[in-house]
Amino acid sequence: MTEKRQINPLLKSALEFGPVLIFFVAYLRYKDDVFTVWGTEYSGFILITAAFVPLLILATGALWALTGKLSRMQVATVILVTLFGGLSVWLNDERFFKMKPTAIYLLFGGLLAIGLARGQSYLKYVMEEMMPLQDAGWMILTKRLMLCFFGLALANEVIWRFASTETWVYFKTFGLTAAVFAFFMAQGKLFQTYSIEQDET
Structure with missing residues (x-):
């Protein structure tokens, strides 16, 4: 290993x-x-x-x-x-590269959806060491992140198809990263409620 x-x-x-x-x-x-x-x-x-x-x-x-x-x-x-x-x-067609974030977020969201359909949180498998949560918390967070990923995929499609290339570059460089960061910042209540440390006190 x-x-x-x-x-x-x-x-x-x-x-x-x-x-x-x-x-x-x-x-x-x-x-x-x-x-x-x-x-x-x-x-x-x-x-x-x-x-x-x-x-x-x-x-x-x-x-x-x-x-x-x-x-x-x-x-x-x-x-x-x-x-x-x-x-x-x-x-020699920039559209393919602009579709890349859509494919990435659809892939990640789809994988989380498959796990949820099987009653599992694949997100827990990836991030458990970083954020120790109860199983119920992982399932809620996974559902929310799945929807976030699908939303970002949709946003990327709208922006690259209807906005200028420069707007899309700004969105890809800063908007997508900021959106994911804002998503996790908004989960503070969930982390407090379902943290393993709190559950054990």
């Missing part, structure tokens, strides 16, 4: 969020540029996507090498980024 190792929290955050921030900054710099590669014109968005995919793979690989562990969500994210990013570059 691979040993899990601790690394500097700042380095860990840089490897996890650095590629996304680099994508955002590069987009702002090159969004209006057009590049000709081997006789084919590519927008700045497509070229940045082409650079982002290997950058994310390298950062995730470095994270695995340093910590000895990757979450299933991280693995799934890298696979879907590679798939949809690769399709966008190969077909």
Whole structure:
């Protein structure tokens, strides 16, 4: 079994969020540029996507090498980024990369839904070490997060289809992350009610 190792929290955050921030900054710099590669014109968005995919793979690989562990969500994210990013570059069509968050959140929400249908919380399996909760709390949190994921998938579809590319980039970089953060912050009452520590006192 691979040993899990601790690394500097700042380095860990840089490897996890650095590629996304680099994508955002590069987009702002090159969004209006057009590049000709081997006789084919590519927008700045497509070229940045082409650079982002290997950058994310390298950062995730470095994270695995340093910590000895990757979450299933991280693995799934890298696979879907590679798939949809690769399709966008190969077909010179930015729509595929814009659909990537939709696929990710539908996948995560669908997996949670399958677990709930079986009377299980797959979220507990992933996050139990971080948040020790009673089983009832895990089921409630899982249902809420499932709905959150489906809501984010719907929001991404609406924004990339009806808003500008720049709006979508801001939404992807900051909106989605802020929404997930806000979701967990809003679960404070649930954590207090169903925490194992409180149950044992």
